[in-house]
Amino acid sequence: xxxxxxxxxxxxxxxxxxxxxxxxxxxxxxxxxxxxxxxxxxxxxxxxxxxxxxxxxxxxxxxxxxxxxxxxxxxxxxxxxxxxxxxxxxxxxxxxxxxxxxxxxxxxxxxxxx
Amino acid sequence: xxxxxxxxxxxxxxxxxxxxxxxxxxxxxxxxxxxxxxxxxxxxxxxxxxxxxxxxxxxxxxxxxxxxxxxxxxxxxxxxxxxxxxxxxxxxxxxxxxxxxxxxxxxxxxx
Numbered sequence: 001x002x003x004x005x006x007x008x009x010x011x012x013x014x015x016x017x018x019x020x021x022x023x024x025x026x027x028x029x030x031x032x033x034x035x036x037x038x039x040x041x042x043x044x045x046x047x048x049x050x051x052x053x054x055x056x057x058x059x060x061x062x063x064x065x066x067x068x069x070x071x072x073x074x075x076x077x078x079x080x081x082x083x084x085x086x087x088x089x090x091x092x093x094x095x096x097x098x099x100x101x102x103x104x105x106x107x108x109x110x111x112x113x114x
Numbered sequence: 115x116x117x118x119x120x121x122x123x124x125x126x127x128x129x130x131x132x133x134x135x136x137x138x139x140x141x142x143x144x145x146x147x148x149x150x151x152x153x154x155x156x157x158x159x160x161x162x163x164x165x166x167x168x169x170x171x172x173x174x175x176x177x178x179x180x181x182x183x184x185x186x187x188x189x190x191x192x193x194x195x196x197x198x199x200x201x202x203x204x205x206x207x208x209x210x211x212x213x214x215x216x217x218x219x220x221x222x223x224x225x
Contacts, residue, residue: 031211043157043200043211056212089155098147098211099204100164102126 023092
């Protein structure tokens with residue numbers, strides 16, 4: 001069964017460092033998403049991406065964040081200068097259709113900022 | 115602010131019991147998702163609903179659009195069903211595709 005894969009599964013970094021989280025969506029999917037879940041809290045939307053550009057982003061997704069689809073298979077989330085409050089589980093998801101399409105999630109990347 | 119409310123927050127039941135988890139939302143939606151989050155943190159999509167009812171194995175999901183309410187039922191519950199069940203909706207706004215999540219229901223099934 002096709003799946004969304006994410007790397008790394010866990011990353012520990014120092015405050016102020018840049019972090020790149022990688023995702024390989026399902027190959028025929030066109031819509032890509034990043035979500036995050038701070039420990040003990042609910043999952044929150046960060047950004048959606050379609051046709052090589054951001055289609056929607058939340059208030060959380062400020063100038064410190066960026067997304068890219070560099071090579072037609074990977075979908076990356078970059079945090080330019082990490083803060084303690086960026087510590088969370090980050091989930092990538094993809095779907096064939098926006099909004100009303102079934103979503104497929106990756107296993108998540110746990111980011112710990114020290 | 116549009117919220118997604120789930121109840122109960124925590125549910126412990128004996129193996130074999132019939133389980134119901136509820137979700138309510140405040141304004142019109144284009145879709146509602148039921149998700150399962152494993153103890154390790156991974157998220158699996160169970161159902162996507164825009165009307166009516168869907169069934170997959172021992173899981174049944176229903177939605178009442180007029181009442182803005184959905185339920186997830188598990189028949190013949192098993193310890194492997196222990197997980198956090200999350201309701202998430204796509205609100206009906208032009209161009210909106212993002213999910214708004216509930217806080218989840220932690221289900222524990224005791225053998």
